[in-house]
Amino acid sequence: MVQDVIIAGGGPAGLTAAIYTARAGLKVKVVDPVGAGGQAGNTSVIYNYPGFPNGVSGPELMGFMIDQAKGFGAEIDFGEVTKIQKQGSLFKVTVDGKDYEARSVVWAAGTSPRSLGVPGEVELKGRGVSYCAICDGPLFRNKVVAVVGGGDSALTGAQFLTGYAQQVILLHRRDEFRAGLANVNRVMDNPRITLKLNSVVEAMKGDGLLESLVVKNVKTGEIEEVEVDGVFLYVGSIPNTAPLEGLAVLTPNGYVKTEDDMSTVTPGLFVAGDVRDKLLRQVATAVGDGAVAGWSVEKYIIENFR
Numbered sequence: 502m503v504q505d506v507i508i509a510g511g512g513p514a515g516l517t518a519a520i521y522t523a524r525a526g527l528k529v530k531v532v533d534p535v536g537a538g539g540q541a542g543n544t545s546v547i548y549n550y551p552g553f554p555n556g557v558s559g560p561e562l563m564g565f566m567i568d569q570a571k572g573f574g575a576e577i578d579f580g581e582v583t584k585i586q587k588q589g590s591l592f593k594v595t596v597d598g599k600d601y602e603a604r605s606v607v608w609a610a611g612t613s614p615r616s617l618g619v620p621g622e623v624e625l626k627g628r629g630v631s632y633c634a635i636c637d638g639p640l641f642r643n644k645v646v647a648v649v650g651g652g653d654s655a656l657t658g659a660q661f662l663t664g665y666a667q668q669v670i671l672l673h674r675r676d677e678f679r680a681g682l683a684n685v686n687r688v689m690d691n692p693r694i695t696l697k698l699n700s701v702v703e704a705m706k707g708d709g710l711l712e713s714l715v716v717k718n719v720k721t722g723e724i725e726e727v728e729v730d731g732v733f734l735y736v737g738s739i740p741n742t743a744p745l746e747g748l749a750v751l752t753p754n755g756y757v758k759t760e761d762d763m764s765t766v767t768p769g770l771f772v773a774g775d776v777r778d779k780l781l782r783q784v785a786t787a788v789g790d791g792a793v794a795g796w797s798v799e800k801y802i803i804e805n806f807r
């Protein structure tokens with residue numbers, strides 16, 4: 502059966518597009534390699550999503566969005582879109598080797614965590630090296646962990662980890678944070694977070710499990726070995742765009758260029774959320790993108806297929 506829209510990505514952008522299109526009566530299929538929830542679903546507390554004056558747990562908020570999309574009739578499946586082809590007026594979308602037909606596609610596949618690329622990182626991944634505090638934080642109860650990065654993800658992750666670890670060392674390569682001021686102030690006020698600024702990780706060491714980080718002070722050149730049980734890496738993201746090759750225009754950084762209505766150079770292909778070239782990547786802006794993409798899909802289907 503031909504879907505009206507296949508939505509790749511079950512984060513806030515994809516689920517909002519699903520809510521709008523399913524509510525409009527379209528046949529909607531959402532596919533996501535981990536089910537749904539996106540990065541927001543791995544964020545402990547989101548403080549700046551409107552409507553929640555005391556913050557909201559990421560998994561709880563995403564659970565609401567999943568229920569809402571399903572409630573309007575969207576189908577949500579596990580699966581990774583590996584290829585998209587435009588064939589006449591329809592798209593052929595390959596999900597884990599199986600082909601589906603759709604009248605339109607919303608690409609809301611977000612970004613993946615960037616790796617640091619230092620010796621030991623690959624070998625010790627899952628053995629003390631993590632990219633997700635909410636997933637792995639509980640494994641480090643009363644232990645010492647480091648968090649690498651100076652953006653909102655690193656600072657939010659560091660605060661979350663103080664709920665488990667005895668000590669959290671926040672390592673950042675500069676002495677100013679990229680994260681928003683509210684987040685920085687919460688970190689400064691948290692006695693269980695120790696700052697190590699102007700510092701970069703040069704290697705990760707351990708025999709089977711992570712035992713220490715080789716850390717260099719970029720100002721003094723001094724090198725020290727810091728003993729930790731875990732390290733959480735939040736050093737930015739890489740946009741997930743491989744299946745869009747030939748269908749959309751990317752910026753030099755790999756983000757997708759869209760018009761204001763989320764359309765791309767391929768009619769019927771819309772892009773929403775963090776993967777899009779835009780100024781601010783937040784749950785609130787992802788939801789906005791998803792709403793516009795959903796509305797644009799509805800308009801596109803009416804104009805081209807009804």
Ligand code: NAP
Nearest residue numbers: 547548650651652653654655657674675679735736737782
């Ligand atoms: P980000 O803002 O790009 O920050 C990445 C951090 O990693 C930067 O501090 C960067 O340092 C550092 N970094 C990059 N490469 C490095 C390397 N090789 N070695 C050491 N450090 C390195 O990424 P993010 O924190 O994941 O945030 C992504 C987007 O999501 C942002 O727009 C953010 O505001 C948003 N977000 C929002 C919230 C929230 O509001 N609750 C939560 C999470 C994420 P420099 O600063 O020196 O470049």
